Amino acid sequence: MNNGIKDLDLFFYPRSIAIVGASEALNSYGARYIQALLDFGYTGRIYAVNHNGNEVLGYKIYRTVLDIPDSVDLAAICVPNRFVPEILRSCVKKQIPAAIVLSAGFSESGEEGRRLEQEIVEIAAQGIRVMGPNCFGTYCPAGGITIVPGGHFPREGGGIALIAQSGQLSEGITGRSFGEGIRFSKVASYGNACNINEADLLEYLMQDKETRVFSAYLEGVKNGKRFFEIARQNDGKKPVVLWKVGLTRSGSAAATSHTGSMAGGSTTWDAFFRQTHAIKINTMEELIDTNVGFSCLPSGCGKRVALVSGGGAGTVIGADACENAGLLMPAFSAQTENQLRAVLPAVGTSVRNPLDIGNPHPPLAQLNAVLEAVASDENIDVIVIRRIFFSIKVSKFFSGTAAPSFEEQEQLLQIPISVKNKYQKPIVIILTEELTGVGDIDLELERRKIRDYFFSHGIPVYLTEHRAFTALANLSRFKERVGRPVALQIHTSSQSRQNTALSKALKDGRGVLLDEIQSKEILKEAGINVTETVIARSKEEAVKISQTIGFPVVMKIVSPQITHKSDVGGVKLGLKTARQVEGAYDDIISSVRRNVPDALIEGVAVQQMARSGVELVIGATKDPQFGYLIMFGLGGTLVEVLQDVAFRISPLTGEDAAEMIRQVKCYRLLKGFRGQPPVDIAALENMLLKVSSFVENNPVIKELDINPIIAYSDGAVAVDARIIVEREDIQH
């Protein structure tokens, strides 16, 4: 597949568009597409194409794209699904480099649809980039192109880009965003993503000069690994705002029948967000609120919030919402508190953060003094104001004749704007719905006007405490990454390539599950410290091996049928003498024979008994969309019960390895607990990096489990391990 992204320009700035399926009926999708372009003011050439009819909206209808006399940049295809491949082939013939397939009825709807979509994929490989199928097209004010329906969308552009698989939501999110003041660089409804996918669009928009923020509604990903890599490479450059849906069981099933998407598991996506620092969005409101925030505050804002409230209850609600969102509400400096004390009445106020100014209608000078005091406090990154700005009608209701006049209200609104400009400190305003009855609609209108006024001066306005702090936390997530060096020192170990033990195990071809001895040989070669382990086929051999590697030893059954060896009496620990080894050998064999009569017994592994330490686990599994996931956590038999584990998408950076170790609860054990010395965390980080590098270089690995790893203050050692390889790869 051609992954060049330069050709994506044609989807946003086409000089000519052929609309295929534009019939004389004005209600046809094709005719509506033309109408939308005309309404929007598209200035390029438009060609209508349909199997019949003469003219639509003043445009001659061509029978096929081949009949069009000029060159065409972009074909927009709106015909029933079964005709799409034929039309795409004619586009290739006409050397049209780009096509949007708006038609539905592909992989989202059964076997026949999947076959048709596969046909599109194959045609695209012949030299045409395809967006869709099952989509609404693109909107780009600078290019004069719009989605359908979107003829009335603003021609004014902005810095927000949006991509959405769902056509309905590409229109729905964009449409709702306009009312909040958001303006877009580019919007792409890319449907089933059979050719142009999320990774292409992310790469393109990351380089797009008009785009300052990348936002997306994602049902699934087509190329998770590439999407991940691009997002990670661009970490801290532009905000990546992702509303990833389908993370629940029911949601995932629904995504499959909607855009044929594999939604992916929440464990993987959790790792994705941690590693790329993309902003995780949970609702449409949060997506819009976050984009409102970035529209006003392009590089986000810091975490340290001052809340200024006209009334006490809001300080409690606000503080809860602030802390729940992961933001901080630091104490003001003594100087700030003194300044506040000087301007606020003593009763019914609080000069601490969150600040209660008591009166929801403060005198102008008082509000100005309060905001200036807070804005000049070095402990504060952002000021959030609530319950101070109301509609005049609400003010009258609360305060009767004490309510401000229209003129005073106007002056009041100036204050945060002038303080923000003077101190260059972000200000955010919470403006709630006071009354929501049919008869109160004028309040809502006034609220929207105040919102727009503040927005036009770079102050985002939010409807509730929860929404404000959720958006601010998202903004702070980006701010933390700006200017940080991108952590892309991916560890590649030369030891991880050309693993002869792995080649040998594959050639033996005994099965997909490699035994402990094979697995540890492979890991040892990959640079991972393992306890020395040798297989004994007889009691005598076991004694000889023990004497060679040194007592005490551990003995474990080796059998492809037995995974949980201790459950069947297949493990003996702490054997200190030759006699104990002999006895253990017999015990193991007889116990396994009794418990698992059908097991093929290959022998008994004899290994050094590791000193006691903290038992940990490292694992790797293959995710169908993102490649390897690496796991780290508390090991031993409790791993399944307690699930104190962290995951990251491979390849790991040093930062990934460091963070995943610090994420698990048992990190407290590793740091040194109850007077124990801390364990060698560098050795664990190194082991994680080696495992990541090893699986990346050996894609035949399907699953890898090192459990337990025993960690000490001076290193760590893998005591047991198993590897599962891909069946198809070993059948050669």
Add this chain to the structure above:
Amino acid sequence: MNNGIKDLDLFFYPRSIAIVGASEALNSYGARYIQALLDFGYTGRIYAVNHNGNEVLGYKIYRTVLDIPDSVDLAAICVPNRFVPEILRSCVKKQIPAAIVLSAGFSESGEEGRRLEQEIVEIAAQGIRVMGPNCFGTYCPAGGITIVPGGHFPREGGGIALIAQSGQLSEGITGRSFGEGIRFSKVASYGNACNINEADLLEYLMQDKETRVFSAYLEGVKNGKRFFEIARQNDGKKPVVLWKVGLTRSGSAAATSHTGSMAGGSTTWDAFFRQTHAIKINTMEELIDTNVGFSCLPSGCGKRVALVSGGGAGTVIGADACENAGLLMPAFSAQTENQLRAVLPAVGTSVRNPLDIGNPHPPLAQLNAVLEAVASDENIDVIVIRRIFFSIKVSKFFSGTAAPSFEEQEQLLQIPISVKNKYQKPIVIILTEELTGVGDIDLELERRKIRDYFFSHGIPVYLTEHRAFTALANLSRFKERVGRPVALQIHTSSQSRQNTALSKALKDGRGVLLDEIQSKEILKEAGINVTETVIARSKEEAVKISQTIGFPVVMKIVSPQITHKSDVGGVKLGLKTARQVEGAYDDIISSVRRNVPDALIEGVAVQQMARSGVELVIGATKDPQFGYLIMFGLGGTLVEVLQDVAFRISPLTGEDAAEMIRQVKCYRLLKGFRGQPPVDIAALENMLLKVSSFVENNPVIKELDINPIIAYSDGAVAVDARIIVEREDIQH
């Protein structure tokens, strides 16, 4: 304090009200109170009282309440804080049985305020019930009384009761609720709760015939234990809907300076919600949405949701929101799917749940057939419809000339109403904001009209998927409890009273921390199985004790200075012979002397070595507001690291004990893991109940920790324990 709740009637149905602080100035709080009563249409007698002035709003101003010629049911006091005690005393003299203190400046604002509030508490004990101070009063349509400002509140009553500490929010929540259709039985703004507190109001409203739902905005509780007990006794009778704020560190601090509340910890409140099944609210929107739901569906609704969507993206978003809220989206029966297949087009729809009907503007007959099919499916408790009902303007925008006419729109709105009535199955509608610009205000007006229309027919309408499913989950929480026998078989063990070992330890008076031997003696007497433990003061004694209780034994240092015994070499396990016991004794003494030179060594405890099993912990701590909290979880040294523990407020019911064991992750171990037999869960439940009963009967206990308890398939035994007692109680 008089806790009789009958006298609370006077706060809601007073036949006469004296407003103290009603001056001639119409802007005074007292005058505004009178004005609000007049506007609202209060029909009882009104008396104005003030230290000066002649007349206000046509009412003669009396100098003191004692001058009022008739009896007075309720005094409303709106004077500066320092005059309140004097006025309250005059009310007592006048034999006014009830007073609302609206004035602020009490425990929420410093030392002087706290002193004044304490004075009110003392006066109240002389025979007057007091609501407040620092509040807005009460609203009761049936009683003709309203809060200030609330003269314009509807006279129409309903089934929702609301209490709020915050005056602003009592007005704010109530005011906003009206627009959504909610009507109230009673609203109480009860401020600092110095006399009438949340528990009084809960008890009163639980018995109030007009009230079907109790809802509350709580900053803290004054009598958590009683509030908890009343909520638990009424579980399943009326929904208890609690917006508990101040659960974060910052929020808690803000609550203290707002209404002088101790907010309480989130661990305790988590237990509260689990045990009472009260509905936990997180935002004002959720509170209102939940009350909207109960207004339409008084007994809540089941968990099994069908989602009917006009478009595919909504099925994904909806399914995510549904599952995240804890609801179920079960498969339709084969019959339902067949019925749906017969009425829906094959392409662009999905007949599975969540159902995508493809077209947001379905023909009337099709929508009716779809809803009837779903409503008759026995797997479904509630139908949620999204993206089918729009304003006409939105419809036109999406579908152009295909949009329904006004008449068709009217007919469309009838369908869910008739299906709901025919099948008696709840229907819920999601009606989103499509556009939120200043120019789109007419859409919002139309949305509100549709909302009101559905609400008037018993169909709740919500603004977003998230809000709809969050509210429904709350409704289902109540439904699950309706008709269930209230689980109040609180275990009281006769063994827990008159603990002679405890009395002896207290008399010894050596300190607040009882040692292992004392603690285990006390627990043994309380009916808890402990390993037999005897203190040895010499090596010889240790051997003799070992021989009596039987080998193998464990030995542990006994010293008031040493809590973590194993950290200092103070523990030896698995001693099988007299010689080993002798050696261990010497080792322990010398190791402890070396590690903790100042420790007072009382001896070495010798105890039976417990068989190996699952190590658990049971604990009890005292919460300042709720009494004892009981803990259960994974024990041993990892308890602090992994924190796999559950908490419940004491006294425990059998259901509490059963649920807390099932709540922890390590329950998988208890059920039998990797072929191990399950442990004796009944024994653990019994042990929890005995601990709960013991601490309830012995309030001198400050903290109790049994760690580890070892659980087997046939019982469980406490291997180590420590008890901390209250210092003040041992100083007699």
